[in-house]
Every structure is written in structure tokens, then in C-alpha cells.
Amino acid sequence: MISQTVTNVMHSDEAKTKAAMAYNAAADHFDHPVSSFWHRFGRRTIERLDLQPGERVLDVCSGSGGSALPAAVRVGADGAVVAVDLAGRLIDLARAKAEDQRLNNIEFRVDDMLALGYPDHSFDAVVCVFGIFFVPDMSEAVRELWRMVKPGGRLAITTWGPNLFEPANGAFWESIAGECPDLHRAFNPWDRISEPDGLRQMLAEAGVHEVDILAESGAHPLNGPEDWWKIAMGSGYRGTLEQLDADTFERVRQGNLSRLLEQRVAEIETNVIYALATKD
Template structure:
């Protein structure tokens, strides 16, 4: 996929997924957003940028961590996701966070203007990952931290395999055509990207994880609330229904009760 096409499809996909992002079946967004913020060690009064933040899974816990004296700016290309994030912030009475529709690859923000920059499950959607990390690194103040989280290998397996098999029956050309989250899935590769971007000696931690699948039908909610939505959007309605039936049936027949959610956390600190 051409570079500009990847960004456009990503923005459109995550605008569409906003209607499912906060469903209980997709609680892993909040889980790993909170965990990334915890590992970043934000202090009260800090100024934070949350890049590619969707509906606020990391921006909202960051706002709680920095307190009223701090400030969080969340940016994303998907305006519907940002609208949900703003509503959640109002409901939580968080007045120290704002959300803007902006490109994390070209923020236009002043250099060294944040104590921490966070990007959770977003950097792989940018065509040039190294350039994106360099841009985020540029925004970190001396002594500040850049924290980037990506998926590890085998995202949402074994359901992913069942999904692509069902898609292949309907549209073989779509199998694996859009899955940018597989672009960097191991610690060494992520560490190299940091170093190429000028953020040397990052601390990189790979952690195995799982996510409960309460009911096989919840898989389709997950599909509609993740990047797999891009593939579904290209199927005719009847074909999408058959893919849903086939993949959910497979999960039910194999009594699948959890999915793999392996994660890689990376952090680098600017020299003081």
C-alpha cells in the first residue's frame, strides 16, 4: 500500500472503529493505555503529549496522573474518536486535557515542549516509523521521556487466523492487505527504530499477554473496534456476514476463551 494510502486508510478505519472502541470486549485499549502511563512515571504538573490516542485510553489516565497543575494534549487523525475522548474527559471532570485533530508525523508543535510524549498502538500506522519517532522525540524536553507501545507477535491469535481464513474464502486479495500493526513486533526492531530516530539506549520490555473472550460473538465486536475493520469495510454486506459467521463458529467449535495480546513497551529519556 502506498504511504499516503496507509495513512488515509488508518484515519478512516479508526474514525469508524470509534463506535466500538469503548465496548467491554475491547477493554485492552484502556488496559494497555493505563499501563503505558504507569510505566512512564508521570509527575504532578507535567505536560504530556498523547499521540495517536484515539478515544483517550492513555490521555485520560495521563491527565489524572499529572493533576490539575499539569496538562495533556491528545492528538489523532480520527475526529470521531476525539469526540468520544472529549465526552469522556467531561464526564470525568478532567479539565486539564484537550484533544486536537492533528498528524503525529507532522505536529507543528514547538520543540522540547513536553515532559513526556506517549504513543500507544499508533506509531506503526505512520508510513515512515523512524521519522515519526524522530518527530515525537523532538518534542521531549531535556530530562523528559518518550514512551511508545506496540503490539508484539500473534496479535489476537488464534482468532486472527480464523478471521483471515474466512476473508480468504470471500476476497483472497484482502488477506493481509492491511495489518500495519505487524510492521514492528519484536524488541530488537523497536530498539533499532528508536536509535535510528536519535533516541538512543531505549529501555524495551516485551511482555506476553492475553485478553479474555467472554463469548465467541465478542470476537466480531473486537473486529469492528480494531484495524480489522478496514478489511470488513471492503467486503459486501453479505460477505461480511459470512466472515463473521465463519470466524465466530470456529472460535465456538474450538472453545477459545482468550486471545493473545503480547505487548512491547519502549521508553527513552532525553539528556538533561
């Protein structure tokens, strides 16, 4: 049992390190206009929460503020938002936006959502948009987030649905496999909860049973293959790309874009699942 616990901790630490590395690198493209979906789905998550003025919100895996900034607007000057992410460069982007919008009710933290140290029942709402799947034990992470929700408060988990970014995703990994088979990944972490039943089961394992789950189908337009490459450079794919030397990187890029051009890809799938639970 002790050996298994140590192994789990090592896997968790490795996952955090990889996620921080990938998204710190991706920060230079993360807010490019072609990747507007980050903020669109963040706003949609906050809309479903129906935040009230004066409420206190914890937003983890907050990226460059896609959900934290609209939450701060909703709760107003008498409310407060804590925005947390492992990637310091994304937090810097979010902080700059908050300053531009003169939002003084947000605290920014570069930290691990599993080790924040807040007491039980600290927040009226806890939010995690496109981040819960980076933790090897998602149920453990949800239990920790749920612990910090006040009675009567809400937990919002937003994750990707099936076929994320297809057909561009498949073309990307085909290009990687042709150059660096050892980096090819057939399984994405969000696949474990990309259907409502899987997400509901994971939440139940964390002790969250009464959940409103909404699955929405969507597509994101591309003006051309280069739009996709900017998305890849500003997302988790960057972690794989950072491991390539310059020549291999260019061959992967050309191979990926050629496939999209041949298939005349004009949009990618962006299916999303929203889960909202209220604590009795």
C-alpha cells in the same frame, strides 16, 4: 530522489486516510467492554512514565483516551495534556469522557502527529500507544516525536508483541481469504516491531539509543466467539470489513465465528512491548 520522496508522501497519505477511515468506522464498538485492553495498556504505559504534577504531555494516536485521560489525572490541574488522533469520532469519545471526569487540562486535536507544529522541547513526555506502526516510515515519526521531548523528558512507545489476537486473528483472515482474496493481508504493520530487537533497532534509526524495553505476555478472555467479533468491529479490522457488501460481510462473520467455535477458543493473545526513553 525527488520521485522517491513523492512516492513516500503518497504512501504516507494513503496510510493516514485508511487509518482514519477504519477507526472512525470502529468508533461505534471501540469502547465496548470486551475491548477493555485498550485502556488497560494505556494506563500501564502511563504508570511506567511516572508522570509528575505540573508536567506537559503530548499523547498521539490517542484513540478514545486510554492513555491521555490517566495522564491528565497524573499531571493534575497545573499540568496539561494534548491528545491527538486522526479519527475525529474517537477524539469525540475521549472528549466526552474528559467532561464526565471533569478533566479540564486536556486539549483535543484531530490532526496528524507528523504535522503538529510544536517547537523543539515542548513536552515533558510524549506518548504513542498502538499507533507508531501506522506510519510507513516509523523512524521518521519517532524522530518527530523525540524532537518535541524536553531534555530530561521521556518518550513512551507501546506496541503489540507477536501473535496478536491469535488464534482469532488467523481465523479472521482465513474467512476473508475465502471470500475476498484481494483483501487478504498476511502481514500486519506492527509485525515490523513485534519483537524487542526490532523495536530497539527502529528506535536507534530514529536517534533514540538508550531505551528501557519491557515485553509482557498476555491473554484476553472471550466469553464466546461473539466477543471476538465485537473486538474486530471496534479495531483496525473494521477497515477491511467496511469494504464488504452485506452478504459477504455476513458470510465472513459466520465463517470466522464458526472457526472459533470449532476450536473452542476462550482467549486471544495480547502480548505487548513497552519502550521508554529519557532524553539526556
